[in-house]
Amino acid sequence: MAIDSLAFLIPLLPALAFVITFFFGKKMYSGGALIPIGAIAISCIISILITINLLQNPEVVVHQSYPWFAIFNLGILIDPLAGVMLCMVTFVSLLIHIYAVGYMSHDPAKPRYFAETALFTAAMLGVVLSDNILQLFICWELVGLCSYLLIGFWYQKPSAAAAAKKAFLTTRVGDVMFLTGIIILFSSIFTIYNGNLPEGIYVLQFNEMFKLIPELSAMHTTILGSEVSMLTIITLLFFGGAVGKSGQFPLHVWLPDAMEGPTTVSALIHAATMVTAGVYLVARTFPMFMGAPDALIVVAYVGGFTALFASTMGIVMNDIKRVLAFSTISQLGYMMLGLGMGAVVGMEAVGVSMFHLINHAFFKALLFLCAGSVIHSVGTQDMRQMGGVGKVMPITFITMLVASLALAGFGIPGTQIGTSGFFSKDAIIETTYLFGEHTGNYIPYIFGIVAALLTSIYIFRLLFMTFTGKARTDYGGHESPSSMTVPLSILAVLALIFGALTQTKFYRFLDETFINNFVHVNIGDLAELGNYHLVHGHHGEPLLILWMPIIVGVAGLLISFLIYYLKVVDMSKIVSRNNFVFKLLYNRYYQHHIFIEVISLQLTYGLSLVGEFIDRKIIDGIIDGISDGTIAIGEIIRKIQTGVVQSYATAVIAGVGLLIILLKLIVEVQ
């Protein structure tokens, strides 16, 4: 039996684990944690085996499809792109589940926690495995739901409930765009086929979609007086969905608040897996983006701007998890930036970006789990109350240091020595340089390099503030149990060496994604559709450019070291409440205020008033009018029902009399 035939088990087992844990978890060991762990472990093994198969024969993708209804199908597609995502999701999820056994040990609602994370894993695997865009969307929504449930896991806390609501509503904006994109795509396909959809193929499958790219690209529509290709609209709407899910500007506001959930949830969902679904979506539909002239540039700019924008806010946050949340947004921006560079490097952009996605999943999950370990031990999330934690938690400190180095991208260019972040992030920055060199537009490169400097500053600030110096409050921490430190160590090893081991292989592997027998597209043709000129064989950037990321990384480390360790500059004087820049950053560019006060209160409130008027006055008026009328008539008719039998008798007799007269008349007429 080939391992491929077990592919359907990958999402099914966690889903089953959800059901079992949810209903029977209370009586089991540690809230039934072992069931999701076992299920995800099996999924992980299957995923890895399938991916190894793929590595050996990249042209044999796993593709199974079953009719669902009409022209839609349910299907499983494991090509190299999905394969690496599968391995990452199942593996990180497995480690975090194991970690959660320790982390959640004091929580009474463990069955709910494990059930929901299992459901989340199943949904996320569903997103990755989908072979058509509709199924992907369904799982995508399910992922959003799980995110909502888990952010609001401690729903007793008003802030958690509010954060869950905010996350749900903000991502909803993106989801609506995504759905609109699917609908426009479907109607365009319908138009292309002149309403006669061919029998036997499912038009929303990725390969069928990609076959129609030239036709879609040729369709135009007019928006605000300018002609826009249908493909551009569709891809931009897809990207809108990705913006919502992956926390890109301007829909990133939910992600920092999502840290109200348990730290494991932050690590699993809001760092490693779910937020990368947006990146995955863009990567999955990348041929369409290649064919759209402007969409990729938008992706690049939004990504680059987000990377820079989020990292500036990360510098001033005092909540350890919030720093990491902004870091996540920033890194996701890098991934989008990397994808946007596809305009120049073609399919390699997917490889670069996905490589960063995988590495980021490892080191960001590690960062969150370390933070969770610290929070678990210290009992606060405020870094100002920590300090010197490294002495009591040595394992956590070392793993955190590794993760920070990986995030900042430390390594030696030109060699195979370096953390995983070094290989992936620097690849993206180099790609942006190539883009600049090729098009004369160096803005993405500047975004990338400045964000790298800021990244290094905020992560080492976090490290110094938390782990070094003297304890600022009496927290009495302790090292975490082994169920927490073991996953930390495994992730740390991966964060350290994964990049060096796999980089070149990884690119080659992912390049196969769109050149195999299932999804076959000609990249060159697509690039011509989008008026791009691809560059091949681009080695030999100036040495300075190669070293630039590491230089800014070290610079960031030094700045942080001087300010937060040696305290050369007293930050408390600069960082006063009255400093304009600080206030701007600390209040997250007042975007929250703008959203709440302008959009929510003015715009939405106004719309709501109109809606309320229509709903309450017109619709309710009609409904209420009908019911009030009925009641009024009933009140009147009720008077007739006196309950006095005699009145009834009178009525009966009168009726009989009249009836007889009537009958008589009719009979006589005849």
Added chain:
Amino acid sequence: MINKAINGAVALLFLAVVALAIVTTTWITVDELPQNLADQSNIEAIGVQIFTQFVIPFEVLSLVLLGALIGAVYIAKSEVEK
């Protein structure tokens, strides 16, 4: 007062309808009433019929009357204080 007027009107309507029906209907009757000038009473005939053809209904009726009597006594009797 209005009630009584309505009731009266309904009753008159009913009467009119029924009377009209009675008048307009052709009743099948025997041509000549049987006359027994010697004994104008028909009590004997009735008595014979009751105790021959209708004896069972008669007995049942007696039971019904008895039941009604007992029921009436039960319903109407004053409650005995114990």
Added chain:
Amino acid sequence: MIPLTYYLILSSIVFTIGLYGIMSQRNGVRLLMSVELMLNSANINLVAFSSYNDDMSGQVFTLFSIALAAAEAIIGFAILLSIFRMRDMINIDDINILRW
């Protein structure tokens, strides 16, 4: 010979009087009297048809009917009596505890 119609008209007039009583009266005893009237109008009919069809069984049935009317009256009055004991009146408009 008196036509059959006369008897039927008499019967219907008696019935209508009973009907009017049923509809308009609120006193329980009067109601029962009205019911008796209606019943007796039926008896008149029975006897009339019996005579004009030369069939004795109609008159026998009249006797049964009278006996049943007696039984009905017994029950009716017994109920009225017990109501009167409880409420000191037999105005049926006020006997409405089963209403609604």
